[in-house]
Amino acid sequence: RNLKRHMECRRDIGTLNFRFLSIYESLIPEEEEKAKQKQLLTLLEKLVSKEWPKAQLFLYGSCANSFGVSKSDIDVCLAIDDADINKSEFLLKLADILQSDNLQNVQALTRARVPIVKLKDPVTGISCDICINNVLAVVNTKLLRDYAQIDVRLRQLAFIVKHWAKSRGVNETYQGTLSSYAYVLMCIHFLQQCKPAILPCLQGMQTTYSVTVDDIQCAFFDQVERLRHFGSHNKESIAQLVWAFFNYWAYHHDYANDVISIRTGSIISKREKDWTRRKGNDRHLICIEDPFEISHDLGRVVDKFSIKVLREEFERAAYIMQYDPDPCVTLFEPY
Numbered sequence: 001r002n003l004k005r006h007m008e009c010r011r012d013i014g015t016l017n018f019r020f021l022s023i024y025e026s027l028i029p030e031e032e033e034k035a036k037q038k039q040l041l042t043l044l045e046k047l048v049s050k051e052w053p054k055a056q057l058f059l060y061g062s063c064a065n066s067f068g069v070s071k072s073d074i075d076v077c078l079a080i081d082d083a084d085i086n087k088s089e090f091l092l093k094l095a096d097i098l099q100s101d102n103l104q105n106v107q108a109l110t111r112a113r114v115p116i117v118k119l120k121d122p123v124t125g126i127s128c129d130i131c132i133n134n135v136l137a138v139v140n141t142k143l144l145r146d147y148a149q150i151d152v153r154l155r156q157l158a159f160i161v162k163h164w165a166k167s168r169g170v171n172e173t174y175q176g177t178l179s180s181y182a183y184v185l186m187c188i189h190f191l192q193q194c195k196p197a198i199l200p201c202l203q204g205m206q207t208t209y210s211v212t213v214d215d216i217q218c219a220f221f222d223q224v225e226r227l228r229h230f231g232s233h234n235k236e237s238i239a240q241l242v243w244a245f246f247n248y249w250a251y252h253h254d255y256a257n258d259v260i261s262i263r264t265g266s267i268i269s270k271r272e273k274d275w276t277r278r279k280g281n282d283r284h285l286i287c288i289e290d291p292f293e294i295s296h297d298l299g300r301v302v303d304k305f306s307i308k309v310l311r312e313e314f315e316r317a318a319y320i321m322q323y324d325p326d327p328c329v330t331l332f333e334p335y
């Protein structure tokens with residue numbers, strides 16, 4: 001009721017929707033770009049299989065989870081069933097192989113949290129990160145892609161939120177703000193808890209897909225084509241959802257006690273997870289549970305300075321959605 005009353009104050013709601021939808025559409029990658037990504041993947045497969053015939057390549061991250069905007073880099077996971085590989089040595093060798101095939105800027109980052117080889121393909125102009133055996137990321141990519149197929153409003157909301165986060169400089173994990181992955185989880189959570197719900201909780205339903213990765217069982221309902229009407233009782237449009245999303249993170253989320261969890265489709269308590277105080281570098285100032293690595297808080301990068309920045313940005317966005325004459329411009333103004 002509150003939401004309706006607030007948004008009805010905006011006489012321009014129809015126009016606002018139209019403009020958010022245009023922004024969303026302008027961010028969707030062209031088919032041509034998708035084709036180029038495939039082309040690069042095929043080239044990489046060819047090079048890798050010469051050296052390691054049993055290795056498999058998977059796309060993961062935003063190029064495969066349907067939350068990728070145009071001109072994004074691609075993320076590739078090289079899966080190889082060899083228990084005693086030394087990742088650093090492997091990556092250095094991989095970098096060598098790729099370098100000798102005319103790929104540009106080949107760089108092995110063996111000391112990163114997730115060690116990778118970076119490269120740029122001069123033919124397609126696409127940059128790419130390759131990691132080794134990060135199969136959980138491939139599975140969480142599938143989970144996100146499956147959620148996106150249930151209701152188009154998830155993809156619309158996530159594109160707007162990611163675009164906002166990039167414009168406002170709050171999508172930088174090395175500066176203590178949140179990853180794109182974390183923002184998409186926040187959007188899924190938001191659409192699971194709104195009333196009537198727009199998204200179900202796939203991990204709370206009958207298991208139709210199940211894999212065990214690094215001793216973690218990943219199980220969920222993946223016949224999402226059967227859920228196409230799930231959110232149809234909720235008629236809220238994208239402008240209303242953007243407003244409500246920012247309002248939730250500005251004024252309604254209980255930062256002191258709550259953890260958002262798309263795994264359970266609800267809020268769980270920090271106390272239950274023992275995330276009430278700082279442990280090492282994990283401060284748990286905003287808590288976002290990973291759907292599979294449940295001991296992993298995607299908010300752990302946030303520190304006492306960046307939490308302020310983030311919350312002020314949520315408040316700014318909520319204010320703009322409520323009062324600004326031209327939210328579609330002001331919201332995305334560079335910081």
Ligand code: ATP
Nearest residue numbers: 060061062063068069072075137140141179180181
């Ligand atoms: P962008 O469009 O900004 O590149 P992205 O979805 O590719 O968005 P990244 O932050 O590049 O986001 O992450 C790539 C993928 O790696 C994610 O989609 C997710 O599958 C996985 N990932 C990233 N961060 C984490 C994390 N902290 N824990 C688990 N998986 C993660």
Ligand code: MG
Nearest residue numbers: 061062073075
């Ligand atoms: Mg990426």
